[in-house]
Amino acid sequence: MSAKAKKLVEECAAEKHKTLDLVDRSISNIIDLPGFLNLQHVTSITLAHNKLSSLPASIANLVNLEVLNLFNNQLEELPTSLSSMPCLKQVLDLTYNNLNEKSLPGNFCQLETLRALYMADNDFEYLPTEIGQLQNLQILVLRDNELVALPKEIGDLIRLRELHIQGNRLTVLPPEFANLDLMGTKNVFKYEGNPWAPPIMEQLKKGLANMFDYIKSDTYKYLYGRRIAADAPPPPRSHDKSKKASRKGMKAKS
């Protein structure tokens, strides 16, 4: 860790800066930054491009924190206390870490004010069914994860206008997915790079509108129900993630 990081924290504490820029300071543990957890006046901390594998629960001391940028770290888990931070909200960028469904604290979906959740380049196979509680979510990015299924509760995200699920292991979509409005010109739906089941693939080729109509149909609901009942094994992992930079910390540990 660079000595500059400690100095930046001291400066921020002394001069009461509202923002703290710790981009690319090779930080691997918050504990190595004395005084960091006392920065209660700070509203924005950027920790992008570091080597954090976890966050201490006491991060919740930063009661005025609104923006916490953890882009490109090696995070494997998030503390439960994250949901109790009163101001932390709206945009959470967890892109390029080592997170999966087990890394999320059980109360993660209580971050009801969340507007955008960036979790591309992580290791999610499933999403928690509580995802439907994120009623303000407009942007959900799960590009290049390991998703094998989406919960039907995704259909509850009525304000969603950007959904990125490209590069996963999805074969079908729950019929409730048709509740989402992702077809407008201002909306974004990225679905490429999944092993879609043939009927879905066929509809996608005809166009998004066709696909949405199709998954609303009774025929599809029947097929989907049968498929869920059959409980077929998910498709295998297709891309090798061992070269991910975020894996480096894990290798070092093992």
Add this chain to the structure above:
Amino acid sequence: MATLHAPQFLQPLNEQNASPLFRRRANTRERDHAQVGGGGADGPNFGSSRFSDTQANHDMQLGPDGSLAICTRCHEGFDVTEKIVNSGGDVWHPRCFVCAQCFQPFPEGVFYEFEGRKYCEHDFQVLYAPCCNKCGEFVIGRVIKAMNTSWHPSCFHCQLCDAPLADIGFVKNMGRALCRECNAKEKASGSGKYVCHKCHAIIDEGHIKLKGDVYHPYHFSCASCGTELTPDAREKNGELLCLRCHDKAGVPICGACRRPIEGRVINALGKTWHPEHFVCAKCEKPFHGSRHYERRGLAYCENHYHQLFGDLCFVCNNVIPGDVCRALNKCWCFNHFSCSACDRQLSEKTKFFVMDVKPVCKHCFEKFPSELQKRLKKASDAGLG
């Protein structure tokens, strides 16, 4: 049939000199019948007649048929100079044309005839005219026969509420003449029951009260839900509500559906709402606790507020004052347009990369792991951004 006559030699009566009693009688010449419910009554009718022709004097006077005139009473003829009273085709000496009871001339020439005999007013009334049971005066004209006695129509009143009964009928109740309303009340109080203020019938099952009066519940419907009321209805602020609506009345009412809110209440726009009824004015989707944006008394979801009234900054989520940076389907305040990885400010002229439809500064992009850079470039080349 009694007839009122006046002899021809007396001065004719007119409006100016007629006695009040006579005028009253003359005015009741069109006979009327009183039909009173319950104890039907019809008094005797009295007639009055105009005076007959005046006759000239003769030596030995002749009757109307030319024969020698004979007094109807004493059967004597008339002297030439003698006056003849002519009434109804018969002739009399003036001394014989008198009341059959008191043998006096008829005062003011007014007489009553009954069963062929003529009486002065006084004796006729004493002998034949009914007396009003209330005021004790004779009843001339319309008589109400009720309760085994007679009444002036204007004297026949309900003994409890004093309502005139002549035209609405009456009911006998323990020797009293009562209007139907009072009779029902009396009967009800006797039996411990109420009388409906609307239909005046006894309320057998259960009553409701409105502004102090008692009614059959079924005359009303609930002011809130419109169902026909039952005895468990309640009065609130002068309105009648069924029990269900009354119990909910202390409960907030939804600004959208106007129904009571039993569970969670949303307070917004100065009103209360069912969570599922507090919706965006544009898309009508419920907010369900998500932030809403108010404008002119309406609430909008963020998207539609943004769409209708302005752009919301991707970073601070406020409506953007002044210049707007637009890129990637998003908007930013001028000073909030920044790299999504390092949060460092970008200018509109700065070259930036696109990752997951958000901007990344060149500095950050170069710091990306090379395998990510490769994937992003590949996706970008494939047009999948």
